[in-house]
Amino acid sequence: MVNRYQTRRSNLGGRNVGRRRGGFRWQIMLLFAAGAAVYYFANQETVPITGRKQLRTMKPAQEVQLGLQSYQQILADNGDAVLTRGPVVDAVNEIGIKLARQAEQMMVEETGEQTGFDWAFSVIESPQANAFALPGGYTAVYTGLIPIAENEDGLAVVMGHEIGHALAHHGAERMAQQNMKRIVSAGVAMGAGGMDYGAQRAVMGVFGGISQYGFALPFSRKHESEADEIGLYLVARACYDPREAPKLWERMGAQGGQTPPEFQSTHPSPATRVADFQRLMPRAIEIYNQNCTNKIR
Helix, strand or coil, rough: HHHHHHHHHEEEEEEEHHCCCCCHHHHHHHHHHHHHHHHHHHCCCECCCCCCCCCCCCHHHHHHHHHHHHHHHHHHHHHHHHEEECCHHHHHHHHHHHHHHHHHHHHHHHCCCCCCCEEEEEEEEECCEEEEEEECCEEEEEEEHHHHHHHHHHHHHHHHHCCCCCCCCCCHHHHHHHHHHHHHEEEEHHHCCCCCCHHHHHHHHHHHHHHHHHHHHHHHHHHHHHHHHHHHHHHHHCCCCCCHHCCCCCCCHHHHCCCCHHHHCCCCCCCHHHHHHHHHHHHHHHHHHHHCCCCCC
């Protein structure tokens, strides 16, 4: 009796252990991929100045509102470190106003409409060698950047680059890209749902690597390069010397220390940026000479 019971239990256990789970369900994955494609092609916009097609769903007014909220929070968090007077504050405001004026004119020429930005410029006392421009033109420069900028032309290059991000709606584009990634990720997860746990982890790991190195990082580098281009033209239109741009980014690269290979980075390498500036420089000098009294030879 004991032997028959043990044999039956062993056979049942054997059937459970030997049961194989299914493979990847490509039909589900393809369904979600089709949904992501519809989402992508139904929400195409054109980046002003460069003409690149981008995925964007957020309205500009919503971007400005989010930018204002973030800007107010950053200033509140920094408290007394937000400077209200001094030569650096004067320089940042002067450069910012000139760049903003040219940004508005450039947008009218490109799209027939103004930006709808409120434009504000702040200086934050901090060792960070950084600056930012949020949607809406809310811009701040950290004092740690000033020694690296070295001069007004260098500071204008950095501020123009950051404003370029805002004009190109890069923040809204990143949010839309994340939404599309979530759609595809859900499809991969459901497609792998019938596989054993180890296989599911392997599939999601491969998807994560592809999305990071084949999609997210290349797009981040594209955004940086695009902001460089837009910023360079702004700098030239505002009559700051565009030839300072490659020099500035060489200095920034020297301050950055050891950096990962470009394919692992969110930013182009300093060498790539300098090469891009050299390619764009004839057009920038042409713009400068068209708008400014002191011609560049």
